[in-house]
Amino acid sequence: MKNLLFSTTFIMMNVCCFLSCKQMSLEEEPLSAVSVTQALSSKSGFDMAITALHQAARDELTKVDLDLFFDMNIGTDVATTGQEPAVNFRNYQTYLTPNNSRFATYWNWAYQEMIMRANTIIAHAQSAENASIWNDEKERNQIVAEARFFRAYAYNLLANLYGGVPLVDTVYNAPKTDFIRADRNTIYQFAKTDLEFASQWLPELVDGNKEGRIVKAAADHLLTEVEISLGDFEASIAAASNVINSGHYQLMTERFGRHTNEPGDVYSDLFRTGNQSRSSGNLESIYVWQFEDQTPGGYGSGNRGNHNLRGWGPFLVMLKDPNGQNGMDVVDSIGRGVGWVRPTNYFLYDLWKEDWNSDIRNSTNNIRRVHYYNNPASSYFGKPVEQRFSLEDTMQNCYPTIRKIEGQLVYDWASNGGRAGQTVSDFMVFRLAATYLLRAEAYLRNGDSFSATQDINKIRERAGATLIDESIISLDFILDERARELIVEEPRRRTLMRMGKLVERTKKYNIRPSTVNTIQDYHELWPIPQSAIDANISAKLEQNPGY
């Protein structure tokens, strides 16, 4: 008996040992994530990678609530802060500092999202392992071209803001902490090469279900600007002409789109919700950030819709009627602005003096200069808001509203104040009017003021403004016209920095004495973020002068 037990035990032990000694695999197979190489090994994988690049690009507007994209206008000639306590560029010397993390946001976004994602696509699309997935060179190059467009977009933005920056054209597989700055021209030159490739390979147009994808004209449009920055005006004119003469685009001159039965004009039609894509009849749009209500991916980071309304709209709900009661309700037709970006009087009044009544861009369809009390509980309900004098009312609560920000609010706008400042309107990043304005600048810089005037007059003619004479054209006039035509759409600060006009025009037109008194010549460039300098421990990333 005992022997039996003993042997049973022994066998049991051996079985156990055998089971446990069996070679065990410690290989690691991720169950719910794929590696980069796995992801980028088919055409659909590359399409997904391009989609993620588009999502990153739209975040230029939606990544941050009220800074970032809005800082492209606050503290320039066209706008300042509406809210008294807001600090954005109120004092250039205390706001625009290397330590202010807001100035690292663009930097990090450009390198971590745009450039890294683009470089990954470019490297993998051209790898030997992936050679077999492409039907032909064209198919591959179209993918590469779209990635290179975005890379150029990011570098052009970085060069506009920071001057020379580190040039990254590859994917790193190990830590690198010794970046050094290339000069501004090298960066522009790099962007140019990317855009030339993009222009060569991108499709002329895309189908309706791909609207928003990058087309050849987008590359040419951006190339127009980059060539100006490089001083090659002939090339710039040629690039712009490629867009203008492509036969695909025209300035809209007749009413179009989904809202023609409502009051409006052709200029206001350009900005109504649903009117930005070509399929809506808009033949002016070239590159459009896409928004869609109630669809995953239809909003940007932070679940943000197009929040230009929130930033640029006056803070009407703060407006009290003469009895001290709330004068305004939040309603879906005007949404809820918070008076963060307050246009300067230069924009609101001076720019329109000559054509106050004839320029449709100044019509009631496009600038709302009279507001009406809409709170039914107010005894002033339905009456126009009378003239105001206090700082809060005139700067923050009730200034003329630029109506291109208005649109269909996101579906849950009523559940949260911030949501009521967001629309689902697509946002035109590039449109033909801007191409004309860029070409006008190139012509003028190239000494051809006649052609420059012609281009400007194209824009003015559509708007119903007086056509100008060659004798009054100047870079400043072009900047005025850009403001009239492209307000809100244009990252004004970048235009001014690219042209070296920021300090001069801000001093001239900004209405905040603290801004005017603190801006200095060195503010033509932003500081390199301290966080980037701190992390780059193996080489010194030079700071811009003055900081």
Add this chain to the structure above:
Amino acid sequence: MKKKLLFFYLATVIPSVVVSQQPSRTVAGTVTGPEGLVAGVSVTAKVAGSQVATSFSGTYSIIADPQDTLVFNSIGYETQAVPVAGRTTVDVSLTPSTSSLDEVVVVGYGTQTRRNVTGAVAKVDMKQTENLPNTNVSQALRGRVAGVQFIDNGRPGQGGSILIRGQRSLSGGNNPLIIVDGIQFNGSINYLSPSDIQSMEILKDASAAAIYGSRAANGVILVTTKKGTSDKPSITLNANYGLSEWSKRVRLLSPERYLEKTLQMRKILGLDADPSKIREYLAPSEQLNYDAGKTTDPWDAISQQGKLANYDVSISGRTSNSNYYTSASIADDHGLIYGDFHKRHSVRVNIETQLTKWLQTGINASYLRRDLSGVNASIGQAAVASPYGTYYYEDGEPTLNTVEGESNSGNPMRSALLTRNEEIYNNLFSNFYFRIAVPFIKGLEYRLNYSPNYRWDHNYNFFRQDKHISQNTTTANKFFRQDFDWVYENILTYTRKIGERHSLDATLMYGRNHRGVEDTRANANQLSMDALGWNSLELGSLLTNTSSASQEDGVSSMFRLNYGFKDRYFATFTMRRDGSSVFSESHKYAIFPSFSAAWVVSDENFLADHDFVDFIKYRMSYGSVGNQAISRYQSLSLTSTSRYVFGDASPSFVGIFPSSMGNSELKWETTYTLNAALDFELFSQRLSGTIEWYKMNTHDLLVQRSLPTMSGFNSIWTNLGEIQNQGVELSLNTENIRTDAFSWSTNITFSKNSNKIISLYGSDTDNDGKEDDDLGNRWFIGHPIDVFYDFVSDGIYQTDDNIPANYKPGDRRFQDLNDDNKLDASNDRMVVGVGQPKYRLGLGNNISYKNFTFSIFLNSMLEWVGEFRKADPNSNFGGNYPARQLNQFDNGWWTAENKSNTAPSLGYNNPLQSSFYFNRDFIRIQDISLAYSLPENLLSRIHLKGLTLSASAKNLKTFTKWPGSDPESGEAIGFPMPRTISLGCNIVL
């Protein structure tokens, strides 16, 4: 490798099996203790030289000479020598040992007496906290163990953090490994019911912890649950009920201060600021409350009555060949913040049976369910709610914002009231084991553990229609997660005494483990019907799903040898080899050796004359342990997804992008610990304690190292550098007064830890002969890990100061460290504070008089600071908006009249984004309790074995300068620490 070791081991052991053949006869008997039969007692026949152990039923049978003397020796009992005197049956009754040296200490894969232990093992006496209303383990242990920091966050059922001997990992995690009844426990320590715990041992040094290898670098906590010991079933009932209140409220603006702020801010902004027109400066909805004289303290608005109720019952006992412990417990806590609840139900069964003389089997199983249902009110939103805020409409529904039109003033109660939430965590943890006393080889035992651990939890939410909003506000989501882990271990132990002088025990283990987790989340927005909540997500108009899964595998082997000489000199050698799938291809396996020795110096002749010395032992150890606390898949370069739309009325397109930089060299980090200690008992055990000194160097730190974003990524997991922790720990127990009726004892724990970074990347870019710091991560050579690096605050600019350009009176002044008349980030920042305490102190006093016991416990942590961003008055950095109808932390503010030199003006916008730091030192009267136990004579009259009534107070008073919620948790504006008064009752049937 493993096989070889095993054969080597067997080869050395088998020849030494000697069967004694002497002319003697068999003596048998039963060994009992006060609570019944005692198993495992070593019985030695002095003359015959034979040795056996009592069986599970307390019986023994030994070959002995008729004139022999039998020595009965067992851990926890006084050794007894009984002459055989010709008998064949010798029954013995043992008396429990009074010396703590014979106390059993669990050391991982076995037990030892305190006398023999060579490593740094701290045993936690659960008796200390028995009468206190603790609903989780970390609450019970706060401040009680030298060198161990348990931090409680004040929330019901949300166990705080545990840190043993300071931080030694930069980002690999600093949580200790938890072992329950010998098995790795991957759940949180909250999954344990404190009343089920018999004892806890904390392994602090490498020698003690090295047997747990690559997961032990942060120390190991061994939890032993209860067993049945008495022949007669023992039934214990415990009940505890208490009420809590806020021990501290963060100072927000009072109504008067709020109005002052409004005026002051308008003055700064150059707006109309006439005190007589203050009403006009309020929002219309505030004006209504102002007119009605109605103000609301936001903390009142989000409070609920805090309370706790705790009930448990257990039945335990033993029969001739089995023992059992079963228990059930219920805890029901209400936090101080509305909607913060915790309910816990648990049952446990521990059963052990002796099947045959040589085969024992057992199961320890527990099921625990934590119910955290309920959405708590938002503390962050309350902290910005105006004192003139409106929380409810007339129909009782919550408002959207406390100040109408002020979108930052979200009603802190809204989500709590409109959301229905079910959040339940289940844990089924069990260990099935067999123990075989291998026949014919005395002292050889084999044990097999199989321990599955199943955790499943879900979190369901339904946000209902807000009746004051016209659109559909409903959303519903279901989250489900399940974890399945298992551990499988084979353990061989061999114990042998060789002659009088040598004792030997060896342990060999081989095991495998697995962890797996998967989860699914489903969301629905805008449900077309309100009635079904989350149960019918298909009613939503926008549906989204996510899911994930992961797993990891490990394989381990371990060898330990304990050797004792003359019961006076002890040595231990251990070695563990771990393989883990989380490490990169080239580093799948790691080996961790350790060595320790101890010398009981009090047994030496030269100390024999010193009567006041009861016991003195020196200990020393050195060894290495690992930390693999990185998540799975960190060595790989992976992708994430995002979404975008193309065209109008677009479907959703999935985008994919690289999310991490892989590292094919990633491996465990290793901590080398040198530990030296002195254990002592003096003056008839009136004074006892331990002094430990240690130095721990951690190499190949697992670091999520910040990268320049130009490289495309924020950070990467990597191994680099070295960190050192050095410190001393002192535990001291004194019996100040010891008489029959009255006794007073004191215990003190003190620890000091200094932590510093020795090396990082090994680079010296600026060629100054010193290794580079990592500014990006705020890691500085020679400084602790957890530091604050900033400009150095130097008061406030006053009106008549010489104020530089761009500054105004009321702005903060900073030290110009390099005297270049300019403040810049490169030259004027320095380490301004450390975020971990240098000293930790616990002081307990127990006073008994007759049947009354009074205890008081003080806890303290000293020399650390915390960051408090909200002390910044304005928006650029602190996130306060004094110009809007919002409340904020009342740090005071500079005005031309009050000339504060600490708080800047309300209009200060902090251009350097420099933060605010406050001292976190505190001394807390943490626990006070008074208990009364019924005397024996009364007990017998009501047929009870015991009845104890107690009253206690928790967190009674805290002395600190920290302005935030609590210095211990370090919360600035967070969950309050409750002050709890409770009554308890313990009955033993």
